[in-house]
Amino acid sequence: MDKRWQASKSSQEIVETVASDDRYDFDFHDLDRVQRRLKQRHVQMIAIAGTIGTGLFLGSGNALQVAGPLGALLAYGLVGTVAYSSLCCIAEMTTWAPISGTFPHYAARWVDPALGFAVGWNYFYSNAVSVPVEISAAVILMTFWDSNTNHAAIYTAIIVILVCAINIFGVRYFGESEFLFSSFKLILIVVLLISGLIVDIGGGPSHEVIGFKFWINPGAVNRAHLVTDLGADRFLAILNVIIQAAFSFQGMELVCIAASETENPRRNIAKAVRRVFYRIVVFYMLGILMIGVLVPFNNPALLSRVGTAAQSPFVIALNSAGVKAFPHLVNAGILTSALSAASSFLFASSRVLYGLSIRGQAPKWLAQTTKQGLPIASVLTTSVFALMAFMTVSAGVETVFNWFVNVSTTGGFIGWFSINLTYVFFHRGMTAQGYELKKNVYNNPLQPYLAYWGMGWTLFFVFMNGYAVFFKFNTSLFLTAYVNIPIFAALYFGYKWMYRTRIWKPLEMDFITGIPTIEETEMPPEPPVTFLEKVGDVLF
Known part of the structure; x- marks a missing residue:
């Protein structure tokens, strides 16, 4: 039995941590060959990229149409707190252990190796399949300027090459x-928020003062038209948007997945996460509020599903006010969001696959890296999934593609749940072994209650994301909503049965082995000198 002794951070007492088997030795430092090349400004913008995307530019229109302005605002506000709780959990664990493998490895190290295996593979395939989804969305956005469907294959090829090249x-x-x-x-x-405010107070070409009149007529909350009771039906409409909003917020954890390749990871990630809450409030909440006062939920244009700027509630609002200059700009913004999302999903899935490989939970050849520290084998393997975007070009296989994609949609919710669950174990183990959590580079004073909040709601998302199918049962929709649950269970219990793993007790958790010290990762901060450097320090 392998025994490791360490000094308690708070009391200098000797605490014995025990790993049950050499298979669970966590010292993979010599195998992890990625290099820290992401700078502070990269990390800050990656954090922003996780909060602003097609969910805000396009999906918010459907949210408004389904639940009304107040319903959409409540739904996005609730999900924002859940996303923030998950981000705080992974940030605290990441600033303690900024290593490859991220939260699947934390689950293996502090909960159960079987959970780390199941979470890692679940997160890998969920994100890998999302790459062609975003590429296909980008191709649809191109039809805003070029409606010739014969060009779809050309645009798909160009975007696939671009997204893969960015990562390679x-x-x-x-x-x-x-x-x-x-x-x-x-x-x-x-620009859209400022323009929307000007239009709302009567500064548009029509000079009409809109105010909150659409909250009165047609109303603040729409109906789902699933039950006859008015209150219950409105609740179901809000519930529908809660699930949609949860998908919009997925991907915020990317900033922590990149920790092993970030300069000064502890300081930069802590700084980025502390600012994410304000970005959620400023961009998402103000964005949802703005479209809610500018567009009534019964506007026929909100029913559009063209997938381009014509569907954006911002464009609908500004067009209604007589401002015609924004559609092309907004479509370009949504296009960059789709490209960014595709690239980010490829990055995240390849890094999780690499982390699984260096820890023996994926084929060893996937751990191959270049001299510059790029996990080339994992990146190329994940890039193959991008080719699935060509399936949407052929009408014969498009249905199969959409079904396959929908199967993985609960993967993000399972990932969030595991992050919060792992943090609960992490908190228990750190406390039991005498560590002072407040001395970590990042610590949220609301923990572990934030983790409990996140666990409860993400579990709710997993089981309720397909609730509408029970009002009018459809076998295909039921499977796409819930089949990922037995897949995850099979991964977990299969690995557990094969390797006879067990759940770690608080005093068995290893918080030292293979984790670089602060002195090894952090360089002294360089204070800004020039005016531009000072501005950049405030922004980033």
Whole structure:
């Protein structure tokens, strides 16, 4: 039996941590060859990219149409707190252990190796399949300028090459692309919010003061038309948007997945996460509020499912007010969001696959890296999934593609749940072994209650995401909503049965082995000198 002794951080007492088997030795430092090439500005913009995307530019219109302005605002507000809780949990664990493998490895290290295996593979295939989904969305966005369907295959090929190249060229190129994409999205949403406010108070070409009149007529909350009781039906409409909003917020954890390739990861990730809450409030909540006062939920244009800027509630609102200059700009912004999302999903899935490989839970050849520290085998393997985007070009296989994609949609919810669950175990183990959590580089004073909040709601999302099928049962929709649950269970219990793993007790958890110290990862901060450096320090 392998025994490791360590000094308690708070009391200098000797605490014995025990790993049950050499298979669970967590010292993979010599195998982990990625390099820290992402800078602070990259990390900050990656954090922003996780909060602004097609869910805000396009999906918010459907949310408004389904639940009304107040219903959409409540739904996005609730899900924002759940997303924030999950991000706080992974951030605290990441600033303690900024290593490859991220939260699947934390689950294996502090909960159960079988959970780490199941979570890792679940997160990998969920994100890998999302790559062609975003590529297909980008191709649809191109039809806003070119309606010739014969060009779809050409656009698909160009975007597949672009997305894969961004990741194959290295993490620095990925960081720079996210910086550019996020900068454009940030500028666009700020312009849209200011323009929307001007229109609302009567500054548009029509000079009509809108105010909150649409909250009165047609109303603040729409009906789902599933039950006859008015209150219950409105609740179901809000519930429908809660599930939709949860999908919109997925991907915020990317900033922590990139920790093993980030300069000064503890300081930069802590700084980024502390600012995410304000970005959720400013961009998402103000964005949802703005479209809610500008567009009535019964506007026929909200029913559009063209997938381009014509569907965006911002464009609908500004067009109604007589402002015609925004559709092309908004479509370009949504296009960058789709490209950014595809690149981010490829990055996240390849890094999780790499982490599984270096820890023996995936084929060893997937751990191969270049001299520059790029996990090339995992990146190329994940890039193959991008080719699935060509399935949408052929009408014969498009249905199969959509079904396969929908199967993985609960993967993000399972990932969030595991993050919160792992944090609960992490908190218990750290406390039992005498560590002072407040001395970690990042610690949220609301923990572990934030984790409990996140666990409860993400479990709710997993089981309720297909609730509408029970009002009018459809076998295909039921399977796509819930088949991922038995798949995850099979991964967990199959690995557990094969390797006879067990759940770690608090005093058995290893918080030291293979984890670099603060001195090894953090360089002294360089204070800004020039004016531009000071501005950048405030923004990033």
